[in-house]
Amino acid sequence: MKLIDLSDLSTKRLNALAEAGIESVGDLLNFFPRRYLDRTTVSPIDRLTGRGEEVTVVGRVKDIHEAGYRRKKRLEVIIQDETGTMKGVWFKGVSYFKKTFKEDEIVAFFGKAKRYGRSISIAHPDVDKVGDPSDLQDLTRIVPVYPGNKQFSKTYITSKLIHQWVSTVLKHVQPPEFIPKEILKEQDLPGRKEAYRMIHLPESRNEYLKARERFKFEEFFLFELSIAKVKHRIVERASGHVFSNLDNYTKRFFNEHLPFELTEGQKQALSDIKQDVRSGQQMNRLLQGDVGSGKTIVAIGAILMALDNGFQAAFMAPTEILAEQHYRTLIELLEPLDITIRLLVGNQKNALRTDILTDIEGGNCQVVVGTHAVIQDQVNFHNLGLAVIDEQHRFGVKQRAEMLDKGSHPHVLVMSATPIPRSLAMTVYSDLDISVIKGLPGGRKPVKTAVRPEKKQDDIYDFVEKNLKEGGQAYVVYPLVEESEAVDLKDATAGYEKLKKQFPNFNVGLLHGRMKSEEKDTVMKQFIDNEIQVLVSTTVIEVGVDVPNANIMIVEHAERFGLSQLHQLRGRIGRGTRQSYCILIYGQKVSTEARFRLSKMAETTDGFKIAEADLKLRGPGDFLGTKQSGLPEFKIADIIEDQWILAQAKSAAWDLIKDDPDLQRNEHQELKKVFTPYYKERAKFYGMG
Numbered sequence: 001m002k003l004i005d006l007s008d009l010s011t012k013r014l015n016a017l018a019e020a021g022i023e024s025v026g027d028l029l030n031f032f033p034r035r036y037l038d039r040t041t042v043s044p045i046d047r048l049t050g051r052g053e054e055v056t057v058v059g060r061v062k063d064i065h066e067a068g069y070r071r072k073k074r075l076e077v078i079i080q081d082e083t084g085t086m087k088g089v090w091f092k093g094v095s096y097f098k099k100t101f102k103e104d105e106i107v108a109f110f111g112k113a114k115r116y117g118r119s120i121s122i123a124h125p126d127v128d129k130v131g132d133p134s135d136l137q138d139l140t141r142i143v144p145v146y147p148g149n150k151q152f153s154k155t156y157i158t159s160k161l162i163h164q165w166v167s168t169v170l171k172h173v174q175p176p177e178f179i180p181k182e183i184l185k186e187q188d189l190p191g192r193k194e195a196y197r198m199i200h201l202p203e204s205r206n207e208y209l210k211a212r213e214r215f216k217f218e219e220f221f222l223f224e225l226s227i228a229k230v231k232h233r234i235v236e237r238a239s240g241h242v243f244s245n246l247d248n249y250t251k252r253f254f255n256e257h258l259p260f261e262l263t264e265g266q267k268q269a270l271s272d273i274k275q276d277v278r279s280g281q282q283m284n285r286l287l288q289g290d291v292g293s294g295k296t297i298v299a300i301g302a303i304l305m306a307l308d309n310g311f312q313a314a315f316m317a318p319t320e321i322l323a324e325q326h327y328r329t330l331i332e333l334l335e336p337l338d339i340t341i342r343l344l345v346g347n348q349k350n351a352l353r354t355d356i357l358t359d360i361e362g363g364n365c366q367v368v369v370g371t372h373a374v375i376q377d378q379v380n381f382h383n384l385g386l387a388v389i390d391e392q393h394r395f396g397v398k399q400r401a402e403m404l405d406k407g408s409h410p411h412v413l414v415m416s417a418t419p420i421p422r423s424l425a426m427t428v429y430s431d432l433d434i435s436v437i438k439g440l441p442g443g444r445k446p447v448k449t450a451v452r453p454e455k456k457q458d459d460i461y462d463f464v465e466k467n468l469k470e471g472g473q474a475y476v477v478y479p480l481v482e483e484s485e486a487v488d489l490k491d492a493t494a495g496y497e498k499l500k501k502q503f504p505n506f507n508v509g510l511l512h513g514r515m516k517s518e519e520k521d522t523v524m525k526q527f528i529d530n531e532i533q534v535l536v537s538t539t540v541i542e543v544g545v546d547v548p549n550a551n552i553m554i555v556e557h558a559e560r561f562g563l564s565q566l567h568q569l570r571g572r573i574g575r576g577t578r579q580s581y582c583i584l585i586y587g588q589k590v591s592t593e594a595r596f597r598l599s600k601m602a603e604t605t606d607g608f609k610i611a612e613a614d615l616k617l618r619g620p621g622d623f624l625g626t627k628q629s630g631l632p633e634f635k636i637a638d639i640i641e642d643q644w645i646l647a648q649a650k651s652a653a654w655d656l657i658k659d660d661p662d663l664q665r666n667e668h669q670e671l672k673k674v675f676t677p678y679y680k681e682r683a684k685f686y687g688m689g
């Protein structure tokens with residue numbers, strides 16, 4: 001069999017290819033064009049109006065020169081097609097870009113065409129190297145453009161050359177089909193070999209679009225298969241503890257000691273959980289609810305169910321402050337039930353820690369509240385029946401999986417206030433069952449939000465003072481720039497000193513990440529007990545903190561915060577009956593995107609709307625944290641843009657696993673070959689490697 005063998009290439013070229021992830025003929029086939037040029041997409045130069053329209057032009061490089069003065073040098077690259085000339089202009093990176101061009105080569109420019117006098121130019125165009133001068137006499141064909149890089153240009157690997165290689169490869173290889181034929185037919189997608197031809201050598205726009213659809217489907221299909229498989233294995237192994245007795249703690253608490261009426265959402269969530277823990281299978285449930293929707297009480301319900309059946313329960317939070325708060329809440333609410341609850345966090349004294357660990361191991365301690373310290377190896381539970389993980393988004397998928405595997409395979413309840421749009425949630429968390437608490441507890445007034453410039457500070461402080469006099473409390477938050485906590489501390493500390501002078505009749509406290517946990521604890525307690533009225537803080541209070549009497553949230557340099565962070569911060573207030581106010585103060589240099597974020601905050605308090613906007617701004621990788629979420633990086637598919645394909649792939653994959661979980665059928669053998677190594681890699685994220 002004769003195919004182009006990569007080993008025929010020079011070492012330099014091989015290295016350049018390897019850098020782009022191409023190490024085999026198969027990789028080469030999977031190196032897809034990033035653009036296609038044809039008559040319908042490329043504009044002849046003499047047709048450009050130069051009114052700032054987005055265009056693609058293709059031409060031969062005629063001249064490369066620098067212009068302007070020393071300080072304001074610019075690079076001009078003149079290109080010519082059959083109809084005329086125009087130029088690309090660079091004001092930055094002049095010497096760098098100058099080196100990337102060669103006279104006579106054919107390039108494509110993408111960007112906004114502007115007319116200056118008689119000539120048209122594009123500033124900082126996006127450039128693709130199309131090929132050598134012999135190429136591109138006409139655009140009757142569709143010309144694919146492959147991604148290039150510096151190493152490619154150095155070793156003369158042009159888009160055209162790649163195209164030639166791929167064309168040869170395509171003549172000689174027979175890429176095996178692994179998606180079952182029936183599914184392809186159902187989805188109206190081309191077979192694998194045909195799809196490679198269509199994506200590399202398309203005869204029409206329709207062909208490459210269809211081919212792209214097929215490869216996107218393929219990526220999603222494998223991903224969804226892996227999740228379906230994980231889920232299948234969880235269900236399979238899942239003989240879970242049965243919590244059939246709810247007569248003691250659970251009944252007593254909900255009938256006699258609950259300080260308020262449950263919302264419908266809370267009741268539904270509790271009933272979902274009750275069903276899970278009685279089913280005989282291991283629970284693996286996500287409880288989603290906006291900040292302030294009251295997830296904690298649902299967690300407490302689940303914990304009591306475990307305790308009623310003689311099991312221990314663990315309650316994990318992402319920060320010490322939050323763990324301590326949960327600990328206090330539990331102590332307070334469960335006080336009449338006489339339950340042993342212990343707090344386990346990172347920096348406790350050795351003697352205390354040993355004592356706690358002994359209690360956990362001996363079964364004297366019924367509930368352990370803590371940070372991730374709880375899942376460390378030294379912690380041996382006597383009989384852990386339930387693990388609750390609060391603010392799941394702060395933990396990785398892996399930690400959740402570790403919990404599932406802990407000791408005697410406890411039921412797992414994870415809670416998250418990241419209001420991920422449902423479709424995305426179903427993907428990212430599709431190994432989980434999901435309960436959603438809609439709406440907030442009644443009797444609350446929606447938070448009023450204002451966006452104000454720094455120079456209005458005096459007015460803002462007057463407003464705060466008025467509220468403090470009426471008995472309210474305020475948070476003042478300073479941003480935390482990860483690289484330099486020292487700088488933030490300065491901000492927060494300076495703010496603290498200033499506010500002490502500003503509000504001499506009230507007590508002002510300071511809270512930041514560098515304080516010892518006892519110190520933090522003391523300050524938090526004082527704030528809860530209203531001994532402190534103004535709490536100056538870094539973002540350590542961002543997640544979960546619950547002080548219902550606090551009704552003002554001031555965020556300094558709000559432009560530096562992300563949307564979900566701001567939403568979380570605003571979620572700290574509006575928890576009691578007082579009218580609450582969130583005041584977002586912005587500094588001097590505010591980017592367009594930051595403006596958008598601030599106006600979005602002012603526009604809505606709906607966590608789902610904010611999450612959607614955030615997702616659009618940041619993309620799913622950043623939004624969820626790719627590593628945290630266990631979401632793979634898709635090569636061609638886009639989890640937001642291609643949701644429709646995702647839904648199709650998901651349903652096909654889940655049906656298939658239901659039908660043939662181990663891919664034993666004849667018609668699934670090719671799929672099995674591809675899926676087995678893929679799954680092995682993915683399963684690591686789920687602690688199932």
Ligand code: ADP
Binds near residue numbers: 262290295296546575
């Ligand atoms: P989150 O979902 O953000 O974790 P919490 O569990 O901290 O919310 O609850 C927010 C506040 O609402 C707490 O002060 C809690 O006591 C109170 N709360 C919870 N459920 C109800 C309810 N059904 N009615 C009134 N207040 C409630």
Ligand code: MG
Binds near residue numbers: 295296390544
């Ligand atoms: Mg919470």
